[in-house]
Amino acid sequence: MTGMIERAPIEILGWFLGLLGSFGVPGWILAAVSAVIIIGTVIGIFLGLFALTSVMERKILARVQNRYGPNRVGPFGLFQPVADGIKMITKEDLVPRTADKAVHFLAPVVMMVPALMVLAIIPYGRDMVPAELNSGILYFFAVGAGTEVAVFMAGWASNNKYSVLGAMRAIAQMISYELPLVISAIVAAMIAGSLSPSAIVAAQGGFAFGFVPQWFVLTPWGFTACLVFYIAALAEANRSPFDLPEGESELVAGHLTEYSGFKYATFFMAEYVGMFAVCGMLVTLFLGGWQAPLPFLTIVPSWCWFFAKVCFVAFTMIWVRATLPRLRIDHLLAFAWKFLLPMSFAAFLSAACWHYAGRGPLAWLLSLAIVGIPYLILGNSFTNRFAVSRRTYQFSE
């Protein structure tokens, strides 16, 4: 029974293709149909998640601020995304007269395409990877970096000084945070011994002592790398507290200044899909992918676990957004280069020591020390550097 639900998506696809095959449809068409169905399903699921998150985010933020949040459209306001979509589509699509029209039009597309393309290599469940690449992690970061081009395209093509400044800030932020993001991802790939996401998930399978999952996040180096990856992912996805490229309450919307209507909605959608992709990557690398957290919970299908974990990580991102105020640009860059990057190197070293010390109790202590000591030193020096002191006015009194 569980096996049936577990394999249901694959079985249904296989049955459908078999049905087509029985009508004498040639093999290459079957392959194309299979690809289209898989791509359509993945994109459909993530756009559905985007729609759900856009309303859940507003509801959660509202609850944190002791408000109700959207509750007018449909039951509990769940149809709010439909209303938002209609509003966005029917809005006037303004293009500045002096804008580079082609690039201005292409920027949202270029933003959206990599966000969707990176979804191809994420293992959604047991044997459920749309594209089984043996260098999937590399592909993920290489393609994902394409969004940075889109951000600068948007800023440059708008022919607006605020847009360009906003885009430059966004680029500075994204490139700075790309480095800790990639290095902390390498840690997981290094221990699993493979760049293939499926292999990394497989390496986190099984239970120590019969009930403790062997996810990478439950080791000192994995926890550090996971945290670094999470923080860098927040910055990559332009999420609060690192949302200063957009910074709606203080800037003119940054590189989005000259975008309205459906193009703006596309940027928005790409940002959210990108967020989910990076959450999926975080789950794959550190939270055990589609593995169940306890042995008896393996009766729940693997893909349910994957999406439950992704939704949990997305929820924590909303939670963090509700908690932390936006950083200043110099704090933001200093944090990336002076704290996150050294910490990702520490996690890297710690993982290597953990592996060569035999992965036993000694390895645990060693790796804990290698990440713990730099954390305390760096963290304290960082808090002292930017400590808030009482402001004194030199010329008053």
Place this chain on the structure above:
Amino acid sequence: MNFPGFGILKGLVVTARNMGGSYFEKARLTTELYPEERPTLPENSRSFPFLVYDGDDPEAGMRCVSCKICEKECPPQCIFIIQDRDAGGKALKRPKVFDIDISVCMSCQICVEVCPFESIRMDQEYELSSFDRFAPLLLDKSRLLKSNAYYRSIHPTEAAETDARIESEQKKKEAAAEAKAAKPAPSPEAAP
């Protein structure tokens, strides 16, 4: 040397407590779901003026005597009054037309303060939006006249004071009339 990042964890706990708490403690939610839940307005809140009438018939019980003091005092000049006249052209103590343009009115309450007949008072009605910006916002006599009972329901304290004042004045007048009725006998004799 404190543990870096501890402040962030504390912050996360605070927001989580608020998020969960708002589902269990209704008192946390300060928002009113407006069309379903109406705010209870403070007694002294005011929107625009209305005219008070006594009894059941708005025209007969109208307190306004068309003295036009409010019209003259109104700072933005939003009150417009035409005095009623009988068939012979004699001025009557009631307005024929009494209009207040609430798109001009600034809710200053000066009309209420200057009215010697306790006739004009401030309303609490706030749902006055309309699709046309002229006609629906020009309140005529029929829309302005509201009963004293309504006035008592929206401003209980103020209405009680007003009613007491009217009553005492009424008594004073009656007493004066009685005194006048009792006195007139000797006065004509003293005159010549």
